[in-house]
Amino acid sequence: MGIVNKMNTTFEIKAALSLSVALSALLGGLGPIAHAQEEDAEETSRLDTVTVTGTKREQTLQETPVAISVVQAEDIQRAEIQDLNDLQTLVPSLTVRQAQTSTNTSFFIRGFGNGSNAIGLEPSVGIFIDGVYRSRAAAYIPDLPNLERVEVLRGPQSTLFGKNASAGVVSVVTRGPQFETSGSVEASIGNYESFRLKGDITGPITDTLAYSLSGSLNQRDGYSEDLGTGDKYNERNRWGVRGELLFVPNDRFNLRLIADYDEIDEACCLLTNIVSAVPTADDPVVPNDVLRALGGNIVAEDPFSYEVFLTTPPTNEIENSGVSLHGDYDLGFATVTSITATRASNAVEDFDPDTTDLDIFSASFSDTQIDTFTQEFRLTSNPSDRGFDWMLGAFYLDETIDIEASTTYGSDFRSYLSGIASNPALLPTLEGFLGVPPGVFAGAGQGSFETITQDNTAWSLFGTLDFHLTDRLTATVGLNYTEDEKDVKMDVVTTDALAAINLDQIGYTATLAQLLAAQGINIQNPASIGPFVQGNPQVYAQLQQQALAVAQSGNNPFDVLRGVQIWPPFLSFPNAVEDGQSDDSDTTYTLRLAYDVTDAINVYGTYATGFKASSWNLQRQSAPTTADLIPGNPITDPVTGQALFVTPSSPVTDAGLYAINLGTGTRLAGPESAEVFEIGLKAQFDKLAFNIAIFDQSIEGFQSSIFTEPEGFALQNAEEQSTTGLELDATWQPIPPLTLTFAGTFLDAEYDSFEGGTVDADGNPLDLSGQTPQGIADTQLTVGGNYNFRIANLGGYVRGDWQYVGNSNFSDNPTDQAIIDAAGYSREQNIVNVSAGLMTPSGIDMSVWARNLFEDEYLIATAPSVLTGNYTGFPNQPRTFGVTVRKTF
Numbered sequence: 001m002g003i004v005n006k007m008n009t010t011f012e013i014k015a016a017l018s019l020s021v022a023l024s025a026l027l028g029g030l031g032p033i034a035h036a037q038e039e040d041a042e043e044t045s046r047l048d049t050v051t052v053t054g055t056k057r058e059q060t061l062q063e064t065p066v067a068i069s070v071v072q073a074e075d076i077q078r079a080e081i082q083d084l085n086d087l088q089t090l091v092p093s094l095t096v097r098q099a100q101t102s103t104n105t106s107f108f109i110r111g112f113g114n115g116s117n118a119i120g121l122e123p124s125v126g127i128f129i130d131g132v133y134r135s136r137a138a139a140y141i142p143d144l145p146n147l148e149r150v151e152v153l154r155g156p157q158s159t160l161f162g163k164n165a166s167a168g169v170v171s172v173v174t175r176g177p178q179f180e181t182s183g184s185v186e187a188s189i190g191n192y193e194s195f196r197l198k199g200d201i202t203g204p205i206t207d208t209l210a211y212s213l214s215g216s217l218n219q220r221d222g223y224s225e226d227l228g229t230g231d232k233y234n235e236r237n238r239w240g241v242r243g244e245l246l247f248v249p250n251d252r253f254n255l256r257l258i259a260d261y262d263e264i265d266e267a268c269c270l271l272t273n274i275v276s277a278v279p280t281a282d283d284p285v286v287p288n289d290v291l292r293a294l295g296g297n298i299v300a301e302d303p304f305s306y307e308v309f310l311t312t313p314p315t316n317e318i319e320n321s322g323v324s325l326h327g328d329y330d331l332g333f334a335t336v337t338s339i340t341a342t343r344a345s346n347a348v349e350d351f352d353p354d355t356t357d358l359d360i361f362s363a364s365f366s367d368t369q370i371d372t373f374t375q376e377f378r379l380t381s382n383p384s385d386r387g388f389d390w391m392l393g394a395f396y397l398d399e400t401i402d403i404e405a406s407t408t409y410g411s412d413f414r415s416y417l418s419g420i421a422s423n424p425a426l427l428p429t430l431e432g433f434l435g436v437p438p439g440v441f442a443g444a445g446q447g448s449f450e451t452i453t454q455d456n457t458a459w460s461l462f463g464t465l466d467f468h469l470t471d472r473l474t475a476t477v478g479l480n481y482t483e484d485e486k487d488v489k490m491d492v493v494t495t496d497a498l499a500a501i502n503l504d505q506i507g508y509t510a511t512l513a514q515l516l517a518a519q520g521i522n523i524q525n526p527a528s529i530g531p532f533v534q535g536n537p538q539v540y541a542q543l544q545q546q547a548l549a550v551a552q553s554g555n556n557p558f559d560v561l562r563g564v565q566i567w568p569p570f571l572s573f574p575n576a577v578e579d580g581q582s583d584d585s586d587t588t589y590t591l592r593l594a595y596d597v598t599d600a601i602n603v604y605g606t607y608a609t610g611f612k613a614s615s616w617n618l619q620r621q622s623a624p625t626t627a628d629l630i631p632g633n634p635i636t637d638p639v640t641g642q643a644l645f646v647t648p649s650s651p652v653t654d655a656g657l658y659a660i661n662l663g664t665g666t667r668l669a670g671p672e673s674a675e676v677f678e679i680g681l682k683a684q685f686d687k688l689a690f691n692i693a694i695f696d697q698s699i700e701g702f703q704s705s706i707f708t709e710p711e712g713f714a715l716q717n718a719e720e721q722s723t724t725g726l727e728l729d730a731t732w733q734p735i736p737p738l739t740l741t742f743a744g745t746f747l748d749a750e751y752d753s754f755e756g757g758t759v760d761a762d763g764n765p766l767d768l769s770g771q772t773p774q775g776i777a778d779t780q781l782t783v784g785g786n787y788n789f790r791i792a793n794l795g796g797y798v799r800g801d802w803q804y805v806g807n808s809n810f811s812d813n814p815t816d817q818a819i820i821d822a823a824g825y826s827r828e829q830n831i832v833n834v835s836a837g838l839m840t841p842s843g844i845d846m847s848v849w850a851r852n853l854f855e856d857e858y859l860i861a862t863a864p865s866v867l868t869g870n871y872t873g874f875p876n877q878p879r880t881f882g883v884t885v886r887k888t889f
Contacts, residue, residue: 056160056391056464057380065476065594065604067154067680067693067727069093069743073147073175078786078799078835080849080884082218087170089803089833089851091152092745092780093727094170097860098874101349102268102316103136103368109154109168110697111723111749111776112674118705118713119368119401120454120488120618124167124672126157130174130258132324132341133163133374135399146200146214146242148173154727155676155697156610158588159478162376162395162460166610166674166699176256177210177246178202183889190882194220194236208249215241223878224270224306228297228357231267231313234306234877238264240320252330257323264318270875271314271355272303274862275823277869287868290419294412296358301823303875304857309357311410317348330382337378345370353866359410360867362444366405373398392463401454403618407567408447409496416867417442417564427498430558433510434501441498448567451491452618458484464590472597478590484613488580488667492570492620499565502660504633507556508644512547512637519543529639544637548644551635564867568661570620576655577628584671586611601683610674615703616667617715623665628652631663669703669715690730698722698752706758706812719753721773741784741801749776758813768812775861777806777827795839805829810862810873820862820871829876830856843888850881 069091071081081087085096085105095108107113107125119136127134150172157165181203188196200214217239222232240262247255276298277287288298297309322343329336347368354360378393418424427441462480469475494500513523519539522528533540550556574580588611594604616622623629630648637644647653652662676697683690702718729743750772751757757768784801807828811817832854837847855878862873 056378056393057389063602065474065592065602065606065680065682067678067691067695069152069154069729071150071152073149076147076150078797078837078847079801079833080835080851080882086851087150087152089801089831090743090782090784092743092782092803092805093154094152095775095780095805097775098269101314101351102264102266102318103347103349104269107170108775109152110695110725110745111747111773112167112697112699112702112721118615118617118619118715119403120616121669121703121705121715122612122615124612124674124699124703126161126163126165126169127172128161128169129172130324131171131326131339131376132322132343133161133372133397134343135163135372135397136345136370146175146212148175154693155606155678155695156588156590156608156674158460158480158482158610159462159464159590159608162393162462162480162482163374163397163458166612166672175202175212177212177244179204179210179248184886186884186886188882188884190220190880192221192223192880194880194882196884205245208247210246210248212244212246213242215239222267224272224308226310226313227299227307228309229313233267233308233314234270235266235268237266238262254328256326258326259323261321262319264316266316267313268316269314270306270308271351271872272306272308272875273298273300273355273865273870274303274825274859274873275819275871276300283869285420285422287420287870290416291356291358291868294358294415294419296356296412298356298870303859303873306875306878308355310352310355311357311359311361312350312352312363314351315349319346320344332382333384334379334381337376337380339374339376341372341374343370343372343374345372353407354868355865355872356868358416359412359444360416361413362408362410364405364407366403369400369402371400387468389466389468390464393461395458395460395462397456397458399454399456401452401456401618403450403452405450405452405619406447408445409442411444413444414439414442420867421560421564423560426560430506430561433506436497442564443497446495446497446567448570448620449493449495450620453489454616454618455487456484458482458613472595474594476590476592476594478592478608480588480611481585482588482611482613483583483585485584486582486614486616488582488616488618489574490570490580490618490620490622491572494567494570494620496565496567498561499568500660501565502633502635503556503558503562503565504551504645505635507558508547508551508635509638510557511550512543515543515547523639533639544642544644548635552645565661566867567620568663569659571624571652571657571659571662573667575657577651577657578624578667580667582614582616582668584613586671586673600685601681603681604679606676606678606680608676608678610672610676610699612672612674612703614668614670615715617669617713619713621665621714622667623663623714624652625666626664629658629662629664633660665714666716669717670701672699672701672703672717674699687733688730690728693727694725695727696722696724704754704757716757718751718757718768719755720751721749721754722752723747723749723776725749737788739786741782741786743782745780747776747778747780749773749778758811766814771812772809774809774812774817775827777808779806780804791838793841796837798834798836800832800834803829803831803833810859816862816864816871823871825859825862825873827858827860829858830854832856837884845884845886845888847884847886848882849884850879852877852879853881855879 071090088094088096093109098105109125113125153169157169161169183201186198197217202212204210218236220236222235224233242260245257279286299307324341327338350363350365353364375396380391381389431438431440460480460482464478467475516523521532588609590608592606596602629652630650632647634647635645647658676695678695680693700720702721704716704718705713706716725747727745732740751768754768756765758766781804786799789796807826809817810820831852833851834853835847835849837845839845858876860874862871865872
């Protein structure tokens, strides 16, 4: 199957390359035609010129020698794009995924991206809103403000942006205050009791001071139902306000002050069963049978019913606020720009890890506060005839993350453990063996309680220099130097009594007692055991070795409990061995040649590198590395006191920090280093414009997030991940009222080297080298059309778009993927969105719209369920539709 997929991908890329060559030849022949058309402009419609600022210099889209996609405000409005998550339907190189909570949102460009399910994992795709860096998903998922456009820059952009742009950038540009009074009010109703209200107004206060105010309210019932409680999930309940002042005392200086605040209070997101565990020879117990026997319920293997049973509703309470000051001053030879911003984001989340209405886990709770200060300075040369242009910049970030989190056992946890162990007497027997009170193990309220802080300071110097070697040939050199320091403190308290016991020691003692009983000796009777040991030292030594071998061999009679020792002791840090600090720096650069073949056609070639600093695992799955710890629980003979096994020497153990069941892992993922080779062609004529980019992009040390039970993620660096691909986008206006668009991305991605990227069923590491990373489709297409018309004095339009995303793996783990494949689930998407509207001369617009018109069904992501042996998934949103009325003035 992998070979076939590879061949298909190669064929698609070759076909697309052939198409690009043919189009280039065709456009070369169109050059004279285009000039002839320019002579008769009255009879020829022209495509609109799109202006971008992603390169920190205002240029038209076709003049910008960078792989960049632009979505204009009109397209966003007509396509009913509600938030940044919906942008992927218009930009095929962009993928957005949202998991079990609103803040678990990840952006991917050309298959590269991360940041979900790990608050310490900074995204490889940088998000900037009006030039202000938004470091985490919670800070940019609210409804979009009053937009001008969204620019998606593909590939490393470190020489243009100061922070985390190793895979690309999403830059949101909003409309500033105007010196003419205008505004709009918009209301929308739709299915699932949807109601949206937006409004904005702008105008002058004085001749030099203008203002704008905007606000939004977005409410909708959930499309998922809890059959036990009747509650609705996957709802919308958010609002926000934004105010701005623009001060323009003269034509050389301006200041723009922006303040915004928004809230989200939603039951999100739907996590449903997709595969139920089946009995095997090694594990004949079916967890769902145990669940039902204890009175629990689960909607099994029916994700698109959007029905669930949960104990704890998934809640998201998010507050974002910020103030930024943007200033530009024209010095004559150059313009100096300053962007100062302070932002705060607080996210309180709760969800049910076991996704059933049995109280196995009470909840997984987190309260995350992020406070960020950023400062950017730029000095950009003004246009001149000196033969070169330049830009110099500096960026500073100071950010603090504070997390309070907990996961606790519910009232049914103990009964459920006994059920899946097929031994109701197991825990009472263990408690009796150890002489502890009944009910000590697996008690309700036990769990993990975390207090975590990360302080991050980073700064960078960056700049570009454009040499205009001729009127048509430009050489660009860009440099970036970045330093990034993080200080992390993690204090984790676990109250799981079962996870704190030494099963090696207990197994040894129990086995030794059985061996002695076979000799007629009672280990608990000093009068019996003492003379036997003294009189038979060699025989007793042999019994010791036999018991030791059983305790450590996997035949320990209590081994069944190892899988449910969920929250073992945690080694908090900083400590005597680990300082909890990372300090990274790197120099990245861009080299580019751009050539204007004609006034309508230009080509470019780029080599660029990118960098992202270390990301810390700010969850309790964080663990000392194998360099700091060699784990191993000590075993002591209970009769003689002899130490039969001692925890091996290591820095952690030698410092006296070892605790029973302490294991190894990673504390952080090291830096990422990206590079891309890219060639591109851009062309724009009166009726036709298109762009082609062919690239080979790779990231060394790609920061990967790997699922580990229960409901946690470990961080690990893939040695290298690469993607070769081709991107096409075209706009054609065959007749003035009709505009057709096409965009396609064709990718061939793989882990060039990733040893230990996952583990097999026995916990042994697997080598993923040569495998396609999960979630990367080899083909993504967007085809759209817009037709404008008039009826009497009414303007109107009809538009539609179709998004196709090819299938891709849900998991890098071959075992997990095989199970999901066997169940027939797919990530392939065929989404059709449509809208139609009428506009009156008085500024009243009315539109009808539908997203996912034909109710295409696919899973966004999947994961193994916690403790149940099942698999869960996130089904996509069903069809939504509605009517929108907008008044502009």
